[in-house]
Amino acid sequence: MDIINDFEVQFYKALRLLDLGKTEQVAKILENVVAEAAKMQSNLFFIRASCVLGEWLFATGKYNEARRYLTKVIETPCQDDVVDYEKNLAEDILGRL
Numbered sequence: 001m002d003i004i005n006d007f008e009v010q011f012y013k014a015l016r017l018l019d020l021g022k023t024e025q026v027a028k029i030l031e032n033v034v035a036e037a038a039k040m041q042s043n044l045f046f047i048r049a050s051c052v053l054g055e056w057l058f059a060t061g062k063y064n065e066a067r068r069y070l071t072k073v074i075e076t077p078c079q080d081d082v083v084d085y086e087k088n089l090a091e092d093i094l095g096r097l
Helices: 003-019 026-039 043-059 063-075 081-096
Strands: none
Touching (some): 003 043, 026 043, 043 081
8 A cells, every 4th residue: 555545544444443432542553644745745645634734733732733733724825626625624713722
């Protein structure tokens, strides 16, 4: 399995764990996806994972950590319209912090 596919598998695994309420592993999985995506310069997965992680941190009251990830979402360039949702959500949450 190549690195990009592994990003995708890990990202969707984290989303599924969130859906199931099994949040113990979610932060670690998403932190790993963010780190690997940054190394491989995969802005799409970097933005998507950073947004989910930032949103989860915000929901759990970890505002400083949430701010750090959500700011990265907004500052990271990406030519793909797919991340418009993530960028808008990040701006919205940052506006509430």
